[in-house]
Amino acid sequence: MEKFERRRDRFDLFNGMDSAAVNICFPLELPDFRPWCKQEGLAPFHVLLFAVLRSVLKVENFRYRLLDGEVFRIDRLRPSFTAINQHNDLNFALFDWSDNLREFVARGVAAREQASNMERLNTAYASLGLREAKEQVFITCIPWLAFTSIQHPSASIAHPDIPSLAWGKFRDGAPGRLELPFSVQAHHGFVDGFHIHQLASTIAAELEAIISPAA
Template sequence: MNNFERRRDRFEMFDGMDSPALNLTFTLELPDFRPWCREEGLAPFHVLLCAVLRSTLKVENFRYRVLDGDVLRIDRLRPSFTVTNANNDVNFAQFEWTDDLREFVARGRAAGAAASAMTELNRFYRAMTPRECRDQVFITCIPWLDFTSIQHPTAALDNPDIPSIAWGKFRDAPGGRLQLPFSVQAHHGFVDGFHIHQLAQQIERELTGFMA
């Protein structure tokens, strides 16, 4: 928590605002990992999900949360993401973390399939304690749209401490690259634009490491 204490004055300033959320949407450029995924039989969404969540743990400022007025630092993540069901209604998938990429993808696909098969809203989060809820990053993918902005809902306008990350439609880019709209919403008391830049860099490093 030493890194946080150096910016506690920034946290107190932003946390005192009606909404301390920082919401930034940008074009994320990455190595085109889709051919590698096809060769390995891995779903690109889940590979990118793994890279994104690993990156949020490696960029320190994305580990901070607020609980009962105190700041804490998480040590693990509980992966979750949105899916659509047969009625095209949103639902939520969640599964247990694993550091093994192939197992991560397998668990993610199974959780997504189970949530997609439900007509009712998945209520898994109702069984989570407030502390367990902090071990999340809210993830959504809108693969049909090349969007330029997004506003995420928050349970309390003055407490967006759990980061929300969204990405959209992939498009080809020169030199074996791909581009996609990418949005990050986080508590400005913890995260600045520079930390979002660090996150983008780390996501590329994670994907490159997978393919090495």
């Protein structure tokens, strides 16, 4: 937490505001990993989710959380994301982490199928303890839209310490590249624009490592 203590005065500044959230939407440029996913039989959404969550853990500022007025750093993530059910209503998919990409994707696909087959809202997250619930990052994908802005709901607008990430419709970029609209909402006491840049760069590097042949 030494790194956080260096910016505690920034935290105190933003945490005292009516809304401490910073929300940036931008076109995220990535290596085009879709051909690799097709070759490997893996769903692009879940491969990207794996890269995104691994990147969140690598950029320390996205690991800070707030509980009972105290700041702490999470050491793990509980993957979750939004899905739609058979009536096109939103639901939540939750599953256990795996460091193995194929196992992670398999668990994510199974969680999506479970959430998609539920009429009622999946409230499994409600069984988590207060500290366990902080081990989340809120993920939503809107694959039909190339959005340019987004407003995420927040249980407490004054303390949006759990980051909310969203991405939209893929589009072709330069040869071998793709772009997608990407949104990051986080507590400004923890995260600045530079850290969002770090997250974007780390996601691209993670995907490059996944699709590149082993040396």
